[in-house]
Amino acid sequence: MSNGTQTALAGVTQEQGVPEEIVNDFSIQVATVNGSGSQSANSVLMRSIFLMGVPVSGKNIFPSNIAGLPTWYTIRANQHGYVARRREVDLCIAMNPETARDDVRNVRPGGVAIYEEALNLGTLREDITLYPVPFAKLATQSSPEPKLRKLLANMIYVGVVAELLGIGRDEVVAAIKTQFKSKAKAVELNVMAVDLGIDYVRARLMKRDPFRVVRMGLTAGKIIIDGNSAAALGAMFAGCTVVTWYPITPSSSLCETMIEYFSRYRIDPETGKATFAIVQAEDELAALGMVIGAGWAGARAMTATSGPGISLMGEFAGLAYFTEIPAVVWDIERIGPSTGLPTRTSQGDVLSAFYLSHGDTKHIVLFPSSVEECFEFAGTAFDLAERFQTIVFVLSDLDLGMNNWMAHPFQYPNKPLDRGKVLTRDDLERLGQFERYRDVDGDGIPYRTLPGTQHPLAAYFTRGSGHNEKAGYSERPEDYKNLMDRLLRKMDTARSYVPQPIVDINPNAKIGLIAFGTTDWAVVETRDQLKEEGIESSYLRIRALPFTPGLLEFVERHDRVYVIEQNRDGQMGDLIKLKVGRQCDRIQKVLHYTGHPIDARTITEAVTTAEDQMKEGK
Amino acid sequence: MSNGTQTALAGVTQEQGVPEEIVNDFSIQVATVNGSGSQSANSVLMRSIFLMGVPVSGKNIFPSNIAGLPTWYTIRANQHGYVARRREVDLCIAMNPETARDDVRNVRPGGVAIYEEALNLGTLREDITLYPVPFAKLATQSSPEPKLRKLLANMIYVGVVAELLGIGRDEVVAAIKTQFKSKAKAVELNVMAVDLGIDYVRARLMKRDPFRVVRMGLTAGKIIIDGNSAAALGAMFAGCTVVTWYPITPSSSLCETMIEYFSRYRIDPETGKATFAIVQAEDELAALGMVIGAGWAGARAMTATSGPGISLMGEFAGLAYFTEIPAVVWDIERIGPSTGLPTRTSQGDVLSAFYLSHGDTKHIVLFPSSVEECFEFAGTAFDLAERFQTIVFVLSDLDLGMNNWMAHPFQYPNKPLDRGKVLTRDDLERLGQFERYRDVDGDGIPYRTLPGTQHPLAAYFTRGSGHNEKAGYSERPEDYKNLMDRLLRKMDTARSYVPQPIVDINPNAKIGLIAFGTTDWAVVETRDQLKEEGIESSYLRIRALPFTPGLLEFVERHDRVYVIEQNRDGQMGDLIKLKVGRQCDRIQKVLHYTGHPIDARTITEAVTTAEDQMKEGK
Amino acid sequence: MTTVNPNLPSKTNRLGLPMTEYKGLDSTLCAGCGHDGITSQIVKAFYEYGVEPHRVAKFSGIGCSSKTPAYFIGNSHGFNAVHGRMPAVATGAMLANRTLVGVGVSGDGDTASIGIGQFIHLLRRNIPLIYIIENNGVYGLTKGQFSATADVGSKLKNGIVNELPPIDCCVLAIELGCSYVARSFAGDPKQLVPLIKGAIAHKGTALLDVISPCVTFNNHEGSTKSFKYAKEHEEMLHEIGFVPYFEQIQADYPEGAVKEVELHDGSHIRLRKLDRDYDPSSKPQALQLIRKANELGELITGLLFYDREKKDFIDDLNMMDEPLATLPTSQVRPSREALAEINKEFS
């Protein structure tokens, strides 16, 4: 456990009577069984805190099965806005008899455990506050239907926790209304269950723990949403017309959300017809093949998948690269290799996405780190794919994609769609010539026409085999070399089009931190922790491959640069090393690969240890 | 054109009458049409020179179609044993009317062109020796059958060239006998055609060029074979039992040769039954899937493919890595990305093979550079795959795989098969325990049992999802991390088991050269060329990934290290840079990517240019 | 749409285009290859039907057969995808632009070996596409290995005999609900041209499995996919005629001798009875017929199955009439109000 945290909590033990209050800074872990309907209770609890104006995040640790196995939901509330995972559990709600003992053992000293009274855990810990609650008994009062009763049992703990922490009933009720939308009956039942919890606390429990929620104003105007939904919405507002997919955790919800919202907002009001096609493909090869066919014909087309799907897309990815066809692939990363841990998060596909396919293939890759960026990059990815006529990967992860995040409301896109260098019939008429693969503008990007263009110059032939500037079949060494060199040039042009890194230079810092994607949230917190320990740091957050030139400058500016990522091999670190050449010995890797999202304390410890060794001259 | 070559040929022009002789050092290019049967004529010509005792190599530059398109066959004879491609054509035999003018234009000044008289190319060049020959007319004398006549026309040029160069008729006849095996009729006909050529030269042509073949003793006892056949034979002698394949150029002949030789040498004499299964799979996914199934069940199983197949094998490669199942995949590289140039050579799959699959996956990769190594590594690959219980890639290329190379006869394997850590029924009885994924020996390599082992401890469950040491399903962070760390450890152990690099340190050298695979042949020649220009060099030939520690030492020892490879992105160079850390700025890349095999002069020019710039302080 | 000009010289079609407009580059296939025959019939069919070249989109996988889209209708966009995965690419393109006339050409290896999965799902979806299998029972481009349509007992040049049963793509297509299924022979242009025209007029997937001998690797004695074998064993189901929608049908034939099949665009296929009565509207009958022919080693050719009523994938998706690819931003980007509403939902 971290020193910082221990200091903050010193004095919080039961012997000392009522401990010092800990306000708006704790993490809750709800341990349940999947398929038991705890998901909505968890969301309601999270949203209630959010509605209290306190920054909050929720993370679901669920098994790769459908029902009956242990599941944990972690809620972090933090007045400073830190929303990364915390290693420590302050409050545990142990609803799953199978894991309850472990769950309670896992609470940090000074913490709280709420559990089913019948489990008899009263003697398990002396250093935490224990609140037994007869959930089962209370549930029998909630409904005569056993099935419903089981569902409502979860909502009872929401009431218990709310009352113990001081979360307002109004906020809970509002959260329930959001959760169950307009279904009055469901709202009513759930509120009733919550009240059972509240009443029980009032009647039977004495608050003996330090944790409290107090109203703040930090969440006003914000939304709560998961990254997959954000991406789906972003794509919808970016004019996406063809979506293909093959279900795979944790990407399925991205496309399922598309189905939902496209059906609502993308049916032409006049004709009643769809302005899109969403197709469940037979596998990931087909999914990408369809995207490529659609991109070739001019649609904004995308698919979403995860690691195993990426591995299946190799051949088609190379085709898109070599024939220069726009395509967008979202990879919601999970733990690999192979099937790996389908319900655990990872950043392990950096190299496989970047290098995907044989031969000298390389791709544009984007790394959103927030739901706002999921929304934004959904459009950016299409713009880049069409501008550069190539396949673009967007690497999100399970943590970002499937968990709930606070965010600013999405901004209506202010830029027109960049459809890239497409020549229309009129253009052809005006130009009088067209060669599909010629570098007319010196930026490596050729022009294209769409099938169906009614002009004798429009037609050309697309092939994944060797071709010359006129798109004619060619095995000539010069044609091949020209093409390959142009593709490199094109990728170079892309460096200034892709989202540039977010850089925060601290002029006093000797060290720099580099991260990407969801690791950002822990790094932000780490920087403050480091500062507390007297270590100033700069920070560069990578948002895309290929790299932009600023990277080298950042590395050169700092004695040591820590590249933090969530995979075993330090994949981004290797790419950075290659990029910065002899400066590579400034790079140090901080790696986290357990399947759980990275936390600030882990990074802080790694960095301080390394810095200490540095000082000691090791 | 290179300075070196120009110097050597100075004075060889027709104005000066009979030029200085050039003995046993020239390249011949035969330009024909594919499907015209020129392949056997080319082989006979090459073998005739070989039988004269002169080192020789033959390279086929053929189109990706079946018949009717231009094809070139290049023979290089060299008394020093250089057998890499040469850029310059000394003698051209222009049999294809469609390309004849270009072919003749392509001959280096001082060279020779032999062509069909009717093409009337007499005025095309003044700086080379022209020998018009009425091939068509001569062919009519060879046979009454038009189809046969066409085939024999090719053999006529063999006679012409042999007579002009002074290749003995006996050697030609012997080569014909080898080519047509026991078929007396075919031998007779072809010898007759050769004689037509010889007689024509004697009767009508006056030798006016400097090129001659003179008997040497440098090829005695050697064999001529292509790398794919060598690999097939190597696998046969390595006890390979299951072969799966999906046809793809340039790998098909590897498996087709297996079918041929396994049917001859691997049928049990007692039962008349096969000791192997060779299966044409429905695609490359299935091919690798079958190999994995077979490897799991204990067979030595392999497949062979090329780039597109590698791209399709991503998902299964990750499965083999993560479940630790032996598998061998030969990648006979051709030009990518995508379908690319199916009949052109490349070393472009280094990164895709090494990193194949999502997540933190990495593989053992071998790089044979000769047919001897194809034979040897076929066994090494199985030994490594079974010892390390993982997938092993062997990266050959079209140049090595499909062209004819001189070689020492294959050595009978002197080591027993290394079947790795397999526990039998007796072992289990003795040990009394077995955990599939436990690192018992500290080398990262666990033990396994084979299905069918009759012991209650034997059974375990294999899965591509998370698992613990007992092979039980697990999503626990610790189990995952343990497993991933052990896999790294295993790969580290492999460093000392894989074929070590071949290193030649020149104590006077300021520069080092690094290459792998077929690039070796050009590098060997380059070193001599550099020496002539006063540049001493050391040389390290990589034979496997992961790297061995000696690599860093080699780099540190030299001011500049040129990594020479046949791809656009300098893929091996990048891996080397990563390995050598801050020494990476000593690395310079020499890249060749045209589809034609790399030649020494190209490398020499690149290195001397770089060295000159160095001196000039640029 | 170009309108029809009635006063054209005889050497052009109803659009005023000469046959050359429907040709492509010179073939680089072996002289005599069956695939070149099919190419000619495609050229002829599109010319005679009068399809505007720019409206055509050509698709293929990899193989000798898959090279052929470069050899016809040069003024249309073509896409030579990867081996066995053309169906996905064609599906995507047809969704992006439903106004295109899609023609896919594939080989038996491309379709029945590596590609059988995508083939099946294409049929299942009923993607609007003319799908021509140039079926020679071997992999031509990789030099003569057996494909999954090679007959049991058929021999390679090197003597290897095929032991595995062939996949009959027409049977699969019918079982999977394909609504236009025909078998033909590259050496039978008279039949192939109307079948292709019918496929142009059809809505949904039109499958043509065309025996197309490989003269280099599978035209020898012992091959069941040779010109000789096919010629000797061809059994035509009917004589086929095609009357496009813009021509008047003339009923100049005796009762019962001819069956008219109306196609989706109003064109008609006219099946003139030969030895037998055949009604291509019955699945079981079609399957029985094929099975029997296969048992007898007969090459049964003609329109095997037709179903006018079948919905295609465009119907299933309830898509707009205009190509999705070129819809203006106003149609594909919901309003500011929509976003505000959504933001509200999540707040």
Place this chain on the structure above:
Amino acid sequence: MTTVNPNLPSKTNRLGLPMTEYKGLDSTLCAGCGHDGITSQIVKAFYEYGVEPHRVAKFSGIGCSSKTPAYFIGNSHGFNAVHGRMPAVATGAMLANRTLVGVGVSGDGDTASIGIGQFIHLLRRNIPLIYIIENNGVYGLTKGQFSATADVGSKLKNGIVNELPPIDCCVLAIELGCSYVARSFAGDPKQLVPLIKGAIAHKGTALLDVISPCVTFNNHEGSTKSFKYAKEHEEMLHEIGFVPYFEQIQADYPEGAVKEVELHDGSHIRLRKLDRDYDPSSKPQALQLIRKANELGELITGLLFYDREKKDFIDDLNMMDEPLATLPTSQVRPSREALAEINKEFS
């Protein structure tokens, strides 16, 4: 081979093994899932037949169904491969060790969606393998999307209706020459056990397409793969019995009422006539029957097709009787003389 002990207590099988030896780990599937029912029947069939656990090799892809091999015959090797590609893995393993009894379990998504290509080629090769499809018409593990066996008009919980025709894996299997094709229902153990036993005795691929309702995602009103629907619409072809080769057949039934089908190892399947006469040896009849049942929305169950004479892939390859995997070096490495001969050939 363990020999049969005739003096066993009644709670063990002929090998002296109790039923528990055929069980595996506890299931982690949803309570009531059809797949668990099938697991129980597999346990029972292998127990009753008396297969030595170590001789069994279990294969699967990915899905809820594909998890089940961990739940039966714990003392056998199991392999949970990747999604849709189990057939290739099983093929390789069965080639490496032909003495294994292979059992593959797959889902309808695993087999008919992503895996249809490998499934078809497995059938075409006739790999010796018991192939059980646990068919629920949805992707269970990814939370209820339609698979390619979902019926037209069947509804997801969220109201989405399937428009695409289902793939009937039995029809495909029969068309592709599979020699043992059965359909059954997870809720009908009496039928399933003898069908699995027959599959054990069979040589070549034995396909069992078993309707196995997903209680979580596809057991509602409107689903044609629910317990309720299957129970109401099950039409048994015959009553099925299995007499293993080591038991005497007793002809205690009236003439014509029962059909005995002899299997490869000498065991018999006994089909007792119900409403109709059914002879599972005729392809066309089998296909017709299934087609009609599908049209009527009937779930026809029983042994649909059987062909004793069909060669399997091991025959085609002329393989040794011993497992290739463990042949000694002397049998797999040719002699020095052989290498000398080869070197000579290339010199």
